[in-house]
Amino acid sequence: MSARTTAGLHVERLTVMYGPHLALDDACLTCERGQVVGLLGPNGSGKSTLLKAVLGLTRMQNGRITLDGAPLDRRARARIAYTPQRNEVDWSFPITVEEVVVLGRQGLRGLFGRPHRSDWRIAWEALDQLGIGELRRRQIGELSAGQQQRVFIARALAQDGDVLLLDEPLTGVDAQTQTIVLHMLTELRRRGRAVLVTTHDLTLAGEICDCVCLLNTRVIALGAPAHVLTPRALLETFGGDGAVRLLEGMAEIDPPDAAEPRYASGGTPARRSSGSATR
């Protein structure tokens, strides 16, 4: 371990090419323990590529990724939990919610390992924390998009990693899920986890994240949300139209004098789906 304080995830000078296409150019990022870092950028800006590089799923042309100061190897990667984007999973698979979550611990159990009783207990607790404990015996495909998202966050919790990578956790989910996920993020921060989350949602970035990284192939701005989320930096990241849409979405989310209360308690939609921000 190096002498300087390196608790957490460090990405240094990461460059990734897909064939001739430059996906990430010299990106640097730090996600310390007890920090939620938001990764913002338009589609194809390299957000998912960055997560995949951390997970060892894509080849890096250049760069170094360390966890607590040590380079990532296969064992260290077992300490990184991750929620997939929707299109990576076979939703018709005959698997129950609790089985999905307990499989988050397969890396810890090894190739021939089977879930122990303790693994099932951890899986059930994670489901309870996300408010879907009673759905544990349902088939994964029967759940709503928001519930499915919560299942995968529960899987990441069950894996009990030091680092959590969440890929668009708020895209296309219901208001209740948004509230629960946001609460979970603050809870994870309190527990000293390093959380890296990609999002389109400026409100999430502004309210929850300790640090925001604006990404469009290269890192455009990195720092506290108040400093980074400036019209100028957003314009550079998303282009003119994209930035306007983002800011409009934000204004719609929190109108100064709305006709109906949007932060109503109970099951009414408290916040608009983050998908609206990119519409």
Next chain:
Amino acid sequence: MNPLAFLLGPIQFELTQRALVEATLVSVACGVLGVLVVQRGLSFISDALSHCVVPGVVAAFLTHANRELGGTISALIAAWAMLLLRRRGALGSDPSIAVVFTTMFAFGLALISATGSYLNDLTEILFGAILATSPGELLASGAVATVVLAGTVALFWPLVLVSFDPVAARAQGLPVDRIELAFYGLLALAVVSGLVAVGSMLVTGLLIVPATTARILARRVATQMVVSGLIGCVASWIGLYTSYYLRIASGGAIVLAAALIFAVALLAAPRQGIVARLLHRPRRTETVTA
């Protein structure tokens, strides 16, 4: 004929006893593994693999070597080639598989046409001859089926994870490539184990039909595997009895029995059956007029 005599009829001969044990082992192993094959949409690959064992079996025939060994080697070569083409090939998955299996099958036919008893040997390889097989061959094929069953059970959780969410499996540091290779190896062995029982043409039926039936009847992978194995077992018994009493080919009879069970399940399954769906169809017009 009284029922007892009917049931005991085939069992009184050592030949048919062995055939029953063998067919049961093979259809249970194929049924269990078949659940993953069906779920992953690999029916075509499994059918292709069953053609690919032919040159190995023929080579073993000609050199008086072990049939299972020959079949396994040629299936493993084919499985490896398919996996490689699926990963690296610029052709796309379907045509690469088709090229591999037709080439290997053609090679097998060319080889077997060089033997004197061309038609007999060909029939036996393509359609199985469980009642005309030596005890040694049955033992080998039964052993292969047992390996398939044990391997599927031992690797159950990693296989489920890799089939359901391969990205997560890799991200968790599991050796995904080796698990995939093991899966294709088990598939190749399952195909080989079915050679004696139903022949290379029909072994896909043992892999796919009970598993598809189980999919209609059960919701969890593990339950589907148990149900599929049971269906395979029942089908092999019905098939062999039918084959004994009606004097029809045993391989055809076994797969036909499996298909019959499938048809019954398709009609009468509690939730997903056609009848259940018709009964529980929302009666929109009635509620509107009411």
